[in-house]
Amino acid sequence: MKTMSRLLLKIFALGLLGTGASAQTQNYCKTCHSEQEVEFRDSVHREELSCVSCHGGDASTAELPQAHGKGFRGKITRAQIPAFCAGCHADREQMRPYGLSTDQYALYQSSGHGRKFAQGDAQVAICTDCHQSHRVLSQDNPQSPTHRQNIAATCGHCHADPERMRPYGLSAGVVADYEASVHAQAKREGSAARLPSCIDCHGSHGAAPAGVGDVSKVCMHCHRQTREFFHLSPHFKTLAAAGYGECAACHSNHRILKPGPQLWASTCVTCHEAGSTAARTGDQIQALFIQAQADIAQATETIIQARQVPLAVEDYEQRLSIASTYLMEAGPLSHTLDVAAVEELTRKSHSVAQELETEIHEKMTIFGGRRLVVGLIWLYLLITIGALQYFKRRSR
Numbered sequence: 001m002k003t004m005s006r007l008l009l010k011i012f013a014l015g016l017l018g019t020g021a022s023a024q025t026q027n028y029c030k031t032c033h034s035e036q037e038v039e040f041r042d043s044v045h046r047e048e049l050s051c052v053s054c055h056g057g058d059a060s061t062a063e064l065p066q067a068h069g070k071g072f073r074g075k076i077t078r079a080q081i082p083a084f085c086a087g088c089h090a091d092r093e094q095m096r097p098y099g100l101s102t103d104q105y106a107l108y109q110s111s112g113h114g115r116k117f118a119q120g121d122a123q124v125a126i127c128t129d130c131h132q133s134h135r136v137l138s139q140d141n142p143q144s145p146t147h148r149q150n151i152a153a154t155c156g157h158c159h160a161d162p163e164r165m166r167p168y169g170l171s172a173g174v175v176a177d178y179e180a181s182v183h184a185q186a187k188r189e190g191s192a193a194r195l196p197s198c199i200d201c202h203g204s205h206g207a208a209p210a211g212v213g214d215v216s217k218v219c220m221h222c223h224r225q226t227r228e229f230f231h232l233s234p235h236f237k238t239l240a241a242a243g244y245g246e247c248a249a250c251h252s253n254h255r256i257l258k259p260g261p262q263l264w265a266s267t268c269v270t271c272h273e274a275g276s277t278a279a280r281t282g283d284q285i286q287a288l289f290i291q292a293q294a295d296i297a298q299a300t301e302t303i304i305q306a307r308q309v310p311l312a313v314e315d316y317e318q319r320l321s322i323a324s325t326y327l328m329e330a331g332p333l334s335h336t337l338d339v340a341a342v343e344e345l346t347r348k349s350h351s352v353a354q355e356l357e358t359e360i361h362e363k364m365t366i367f368g369g370r371r372l373v374v375g376l377i378w379l380y381l382l383i384t385i386g387a388l389q390y391f392k393r394r395s396r
Helices: 002-017 034-041 051-055 081-089 092-098 104-110 112-118 127-131 148-159 162-168 174-179 182-188 198-202 212-219 224-230 234-242 261-270 277-308 314-336 339-395
Strands: none
Touching: 081 092, 081 104, 081 127, 104 112, 127 148, 148 162, 148 174, 148 198, 174 182, 212 224, 224 314, 261 277, 277 314, 277 339, 314 339
């Protein structure tokens, strides 16, 4: 009976793999492990590795005792995976042809995940939780869990799970907070592919929470000028002395609030009493932004109307872009709390927007007058032609 089973297994394997090929060149592992084989076809490892590279054994035979014979490792246990992957990925010679870093395992060991794992906690993230096991995709592949657009969801498998986070005293709301942030919103809208996600602030293999004193340094990777302006403000020394994070004190950490007038309105009063000198400073800066934004919005609407007339609006659009740039520059500068400096930029934005709006209205008025004159001329011609036709008929 055993002999017959082995014979049937060989026939089945040859049917799957092609009877014309030599058994010595075939991979009989897929005979029983077809699902894993399908996953492995998409893997970045498929060109260089095979089943036996990780699991050992002999893939050239369908005889189970021989296939699972000498050197067979079988399934790599969860406890073995980080060190096992590092067998290649921490080897300089093996990684050099691919230009891959060999310090990822060392970084993992230094991370919050790695330290807990070394203490015997098997629930923390390991290589296969983020990269998968057989279907290891390039991070440039949109389907990869490690693609930039998918990072928050990948981290969220654990960090959005209350049951998983409860033993560590961590909030399970961080992913939802991030998804509500201005960063995630802009990423969804396609504004910029490189907008930050979890790994940009916490690291990937060396993942760790940024300390309170380090948050601003992390933000500085993208917002260097803003931080330099902030260091000129009275807030800088006050927050440092109180042990608060510079940026997070007003903008939050994961649920990054959109900068603008609404943030000034809601944030200043959390520390300063309404009507105080500090609160009035915030009110003044808020008012400057509101006015400049309103001017730009009105000018934008006027340009849309002019285009429908139609008038040539290319020059106006360029000037409106200049007005928007002045307002954009005022954003980082506002962190100094220097009302006069902010007013100078918002005033420029206001004047450019007002000027082009006035010019457009003048042209639209002239154009409307010309259309009226042309209309009257056509009306006169039609009346004249009608009168001539009338008298011509009467003369008959």
